[in-house]
Structures are given as structure tokens and as C-alpha cells.
Amino acid sequence: MFPDITGELIAAMPDLRGRLSANTSLADVTWFRVGGPAQVLFTPADEADLAYFLKHRPGDVAVQVVGLGSNLLVRDGGVPGVVIRLGRGFGEIKVDGQRLRAGTALPDVKVSRAAAEAGIRGLAFYRGIPGSIGGALRMNAGAHGRETKDCLVSARAVDPQGNIHVLSLADMGFTYRHCGIQKDWIFTEATFEGERGDPAEILKEMDEVADYREKNQPIKERTGGSTFKNPDGHSAWKLVDQAGCRGMRVGGAKVSEMHCNFLINDKQATGEDVETLGETVRARVLAQSGITLNWEIIRIGVPKPGRPTGEALAAERAAIHANQN
Structure with missing residues (x-):
């Protein structure tokens, strides 16, 4: 406490x-x-x-x-x-023609559905992203061949001094799973633009996205979504699989056997269990392929007193195993 x-x-x-x-x-x-x-x-x-x-x-x-x-x-x-x-103060949606303005507390799926109902095509991919619009802006979230940068017009944000800014798409500095705006700025609203489309067809596209997720990702587990970013020219899940990490466990945390770029909490894991597992996977992938995986999951906070974080957790676990053998 x-x-x-x-x-x-x-x-x-x-x-x-x-x-x-x-x-x-x-x-x-x-x-x-x-x-x-x-x-x-x-x-x-x-x-x-x-x-x-x-x-x-x-x-x-x-x-x-x-x-x-x-x-x-x-x-x-x-x-x-x-x-x-x-x-709730950041949960409003307003539609104006082919543009949609959304508060950043809104889940991505609600925004995709509102766009579909308004006949705005181009935001259906948000159906497959289990986060909020604020998170989508912060990491240029994407799925199924589209990213936030493909439909964003502008965003509002508050800086650490309490000043309110209106940011254009160019201001955002988007690259793969990255936003160039300072990390201590807080996004409050986003304006998107799509193309005119048939609501029924857009909803069908969203259903296909949802079906794909259910068949290929452990969405019913306690998970944080994709754990690692895809390195250039590689798929993170393939690297994890090739390193023999599918199904690997640390305490109550496990690498999903359905999709091994997902870590799951299936046995009352601690935060340290999850982070240690992720760092152990990173270490094994590096040793096996020479490729460094970067976390896509955001880690915040402090450990329990006296405990390490990050790569030191994997090193500690490896040392314990070496001593036991």
C-alpha cells in the first residue's frame, strides 16, 4: 500500500x-x-x-x-x-458525413460498429483490436492490413502542462506500432474519415474479422494481446515457435499454444510471472535466431521490493535452472 x-x-x-x-x-x-x-x-x-x-x-x-x-x-x-x-467524459461519438469523431476512452470495437452503422467504410479493422481509441493512437494500432494512420484525420491531446493541442495526421509521426507524439501527452479525441459504404457489407466484414480472431487467437483467456512487435521481415509468432517456446510456462503464466505471440494467465499468475516469461522468450529467440523481439505490451509500475525487472528476470531464471542442473 x-x-x-x-x-x-x-x-x-x-x-x-x-x-x-x-x-x-x-x-x-x-x-x-x-x-x-x-x-x-x-x-x-x-x-x-x-x-x-x-x-x-x-x-x-x-x-x-x-x-x-x-x-x-x-x-x-x-x-x-x-x-x-x-x-465517460471521453466516450462520445459524433458522425458528420464520412467523418467520425470519437472520445479516446471508447473501445475500438464500438467505434468500428458506429462507423458501420453510419455507412463509413475503412474502420472495420478496429473490430479485431481489443483496446481503446487512446491506445490505438498511442501505438498506431492495426490489424488485417490496415492501421490507424490509414483513417485518422486529426487528434486532440493535453500536454503535461495542461495545454490542449489539435494534431494533424502528419503531426502524429506514425510508424509501425509507434506514435511520434511525446509519451506524456494524453489523447482525448480522434477524428477519422472513411469512404461511403453499405452498412450490411461493412458489418459482414467485421464479423469476418471477429471470426478470424476467435479461431486463431486465445481471446477468451486472460491475455494482453500480441506480446511482441513483428521484426522487419519476420513474424514474431514464428520466431517464438522456432525457438521452442510454444506452451512454455513460468509460474501461472504460459505461452499460448493456439497463438504463441500471446502470453496467458491461466493459473493465478503474478505480474512477475508474465514479465519473466516474456523476457525468457526474448532471450531464447535471440539465442536461436539472432533477432531481438521488442515488447508490444506496455509494462508499467515497480516490482515487489528487492525484485528485478526486464532482462534481469530472464537471467535470474536461467541461473537458477543452471544451478539446479
Whole structure:
């Protein structure tokens, strides 16, 4: 448990309208269902409330943003400072011709469905991405041959000083699974544009995307989605498979046998179990192929006291196994 600093924050920001809660479990809001608490979880009322918070927060208070928790691994020691999670104030959808404006707290699937119902073609791929629009902007999320950059017109964001920015597609600096906007800027809204299409045909395309996911990915498990980015010219899952990691287990975490670029929590895993498994897979792939896999899953927070993170976890596990043998 972290010290409760909500009183300090309220005193510094008397006009804050959003909700502050101390020592709130983040395992409850992440798809892996692992990890420690947020020292403070803040749910802003709207964009203006978020900007007010960032402008007036004490300078020594760290800030971290989370979305739906689908592509997120929280370490077991929790996250010090304030974790911001956007809620209802960032969940509006407006359609204007072939353009659709969406709050960044919205799940990708809801945006794809709203576009389909409005006869806007080009956003059906979001049906296969289990995250929020904010996360899609942050990582140029994509699936089935399309990416966020292919349909985005502009986005709104709030910087750490509380200033609101309107960003064009060119401003976003999109590359594969990457956005060039500073990581401490918080996206609040996105405007997309597609082509005119038949709603029935678009919904059929979405159903095909959903069917593909259900047949090929462990979507009914506690997972964080794709674990590693595809290296240039390679598929991450093939590299993991070739390194003999399909079905590998660390504690309560396991490499999915259905799709081995997915890690799953099937036996009450800890955050450390999941991270150790991922780092062990990375080490084996590097040893087998000479290729370094980069995490697509975002890892935040601190470990339990005295515990390592990252590559040191795989090295520790390897040393233990060597000693046992």
C-alpha cells in the first residue's frame, strides 16, 4: 500500500471535478488480471478537468495513463503517483458525413460498429483490436492490413502542462506500432474519415474479422494481446515457435499454444510471472535466431521490493535452472 496523497491533491486542486481514489487495484482493470495498485487512480470528468489537473498537480507527483488495460502489464509493486484512466467524459461519438469523431476512452470495437452503422467504410479493422481509441493512437494500432494512420484525420491531446493541442495526421509521426507524439501527452479525441459504404457489407466484414480472431487467437483467456512487435521481415509468432517456446510456462503464466505471440494467465499468475516469461522468450529467440523481439505490451509500475525487472528476470531464471542442473 502506498501513502494516501489524495488529500494533498485535493488541497492543491480545489476545483477538480473528477474522482480520486487511493490504492486502487489495477489488476481489476487489466486483461491479464495481474499487478499491484495505483497510488491514486484519477478519472477526470472531461478534457477541461484533465487539463486543470495537469496544470495544477504538484510537480513531484508522477503521472501515468492507462486505457482499457488490454495491452498492459502492471508490475506487482503497483504504480506510484497518479494513474489517469479516462471514463465517460471521453466516450462520445459524433458522425458528420464520412467523418467520425470519437472520445479516446471508447473501445475500438464500438467505434468500428458506429462507423458501420453510419455507412463509413475503412474502420472495420478496429473490430479485431481489443483496446481503446487512446491506445490505438498511442501505438498506431492495426490489424488485417490496415492501421490507424490509414483513417485518422486529426487528434486532440493535453500536454503535461495542461495545454490542449489539435494534431494533424502528419503531426502524429506514425510508424509501425509507434506514435511520434511525446509519451506524456494524453489523447482525448480522434477524428477519422472513411469512404461511403453499405452498412450490411461493412458489418459482414467485421464479423469476418471477429471470426478470424476467435479461431486463431486465445481471446477468451486472460491475455494482453500480441506480446511482441513483428521484426522487419519476420513474424514474431514464428520466431517464438522456432525457438521452442510454444506452451512454455513460468509460474501461472504460459505461452499460448493456439497463438504463441500471446502470453496467458491461466493459473493465478503474478505480474512477475508474465514479465519473466516474456523476457525468457526474448532471450531464447535471440539465442536461436539472432533477432531481438521488442515488447508490444506496455509494462508499467515497480516490482515487489528487492525484485528485478526486464532482462534481469530472464537471467535470474536461467541461473537458477543452471544451478539446479
